[in-house]
Amino acid sequence: MTVTVVRTAPGGAGAPRARASRLVWFLIAALAVLALAMLASITFGSLPTSVGDAVDVLRGTADESTAAVVQSRYPRTALGVLAGMGLAVAGTIMQGVTRNPLADPGLLGITSGASAGVVSATAFLGVSGQWNTVWWALPGALLAGVLVHVIGSAGSGAGLVRLVLAGAVVTAVLSAYVQAVTLGMPKVFDSYRYWVVGALGGRDFDVLLSVLPAAGLGLLMALLLAPALNTLALGDESASALGASPGLTRALGLVAATLLSAAATAAVGPIAFVGLAVPHIVKAVVGADVRAQIVFSAVLGPALLLLADVVGRVVLRPQELMVGIVTAFIGAPALLVAVRRMRSGT
Numbered sequence: 001m002t003v004t005v006v007r008t009a010p011g012g013a014g015a016p017r018a019r020a021s022r023l024v025w026f027l028i029a030a031l032a033v034l035a036l037a038m039l040a041s042i043t044f045g046s047l048p049t050s051v052g053d054a055v056d057v058l059r060g061t062a063d064e065s066t067a068a069v070v071q072s073r074y075p076r077t078a079l080g081v082l083a084g085m086g087l088a089v090a091g092t093i094m095q096g097v098t099r100n101p102l103a104d105p106g107l108l109g110i111t112s113g114a115s116a117g118v119v120s121a122t123a124f125l126g127v128s129g130q131w132n133t134v135w136w137a138l139p140g141a142l143l144a145g146v147l148v149h150v151i152g153s154a155g156s157g158a159g160l161v162r163l164v165l166a167g168a169v170v171t172a173v174l175s176a177y178v179q180a181v182t183l184g185m186p187k188v189f190d191s192y193r194y195w196v197v198g199a200l201g202g203r204d205f206d207v208l209l210s211v212l213p214a215a216g217l218g219l220l221m222a223l224l225l226a227p228a229l230n231t232l233a234l235g236d237e238s239a240s241a242l243g244a245s246p247g248l249t250r251a252l253g254l255v256a257a258t259l260l261s262a263a264a265t266a267a268v269g270p271i272a273f274v275g276l277a278v279p280h281i282v283k284a285v286v287g288a289d290v291r292a293q294i295v296f297s298a299v300l301g302p303a304l305l306l307l308a309d310v311v312g313r314v315v316l317r318p319q320e321l322m323v324g325i326v327t328a329f330i331g332a333p334a335l336l337v338a339v340r341r342m343r344s345g346t
Contacts, residue, residue: 023292026285030299034081037306041077042070044310046318076200078208079267080309080323081302083200084274086215086264088301089222090257091275092282092293096229097253098164104275105261108167108254111270112174113144114262118195119181123188133195134207134266138214141262144170149254163254198271198324200309211263218259219298225253226291233288271324273331274305304330 043054047069056062057070087105094103105111117140121127127136148170152163182189228249231238240246261275278301279293286292305323308330312321 023286027296027299030296030303034299034303034306037303037310038077038081040310041080041306042073045069045073045313046320048317075204075208076309077306078205079203080200080306082208082212082215083264083268083271084278084302084305085298086218086260086301087271087274087305088278088282088297089219089294090261090264092279092290092297093222093225093229093253093257093260094275095279096233096290096293097250097257100164101280102276104273105257105265106171106270106272106275107164108258108261109144109148109170109174110141110258110261110265112171112178113147114138114141114265115178115192115196115270116140116144116174119178119188119192122191123181123185128191134210137195137266138211138262141265142214142258144174145254145258145262149251149258153251195269197322198269198327199322200268200305201320203267207267211267214259215263218256218263221252221256222260222294223291225249225256226294229253229290233290269324271305271327273327274301277327277331278304 039051039054042057043049043051049066049069053062053066054070057067062070090105091103094105094107095101098107100107114137117136117138118133120140121133121136127133148163148167151166151170178192182192228244231244232246232249264271278297282293282296282300286296305327308326309323312323312326315321
């Protein structure tokens with residue numbers, strides 16, 4: 001009697017299905033966290049309300065005073081979702097394109113460009129108010145990103161290193177310009193210092209609508225480029241052999257990251273570490289698939305930013321701690337983890 005032993009290769013046909021099922025459950029959990037973060041954002045603030053009050057407002061059964069308090073937090077929550085999504089997805093794309101785990105939206109001069117736009121409009125045009133400054137922060141951020149791209153891609157020595165150096169140069173020049181103007185004009189500095197910290201409060205839906213086209217276009221480009229970015233991770237030679245264009249993929253990816261981070265920065269000011277911390281959290285959960293990274297970043301980025309904003313609202317109640325300060329405390333450990341991973345080669 002002959003016994004035939006059939007050996008199944010590790011990670012056989014069922015492995016992709018199991019991984020897809022696991023990612024679905026992870027995505028459901030991430031969406032649940034985002035929903036809880038949004039509920040917390042409209043519930044907690046300087047004026048005390050409860051989860052029951054927020055639910056009553058959503059159902060239309062709350063009294064007028066409670067409804068007014070809770071509804072005033074709607075724009076703040078919506079801006080947190082947009083800004084968190086934009087910064088996190090932009091950071092994911094930039095870390096993939098540049099192959100630098102420390103890359104974040106500030107690498108392309110986006111933050112300094114938005115700051116220069118706000119300072120210029122305030123100092124020389126007399127612009128004030130969140131609704132007016134956003135119209136100058138957005139083009140300032142986009143122009144800085146375009147300038148970095150032009151400098152980094154010009155000449156025969158174009159490459160990722162040159163792009164990063166161009167971003168550092170543009171950031172240094174614009175930062176010096178901002179400091180010169182604000183130090184020479186105290187009134188400008190008094191207005192600018194509130195914007196530069198980064199905050200979700202004090203803005204309405206008009207600000208959201210003004211940056212929504214840029215954010216939507218950037219997210220659409222990121223989703224369409226995800227398969228090409230996966231191919232790019234194999235190396236330029238392998239990507240070219242598979243029919244991809246590494247140069248075009250990098251350029252379009254950086255454009256998408258610029259649109260996303262410019263929209264977020266223009267709307268809520270410079271918020272550090274979201275674009276750095278979230279991609280590392282997402283990679284630890286979903287692995288190297290850029291398509292999954294972009295989807296999960298678009299969910300976990302808003303959740304992280306909203307929870308940080310809630311902490312800032314309740315920790316010093318009735319005063320508020322701006323969300324940019326809270327994310328700095330959260331992002332510092334993420335930076336240390338990223339550096340350790342670079343040193344260990346993982």
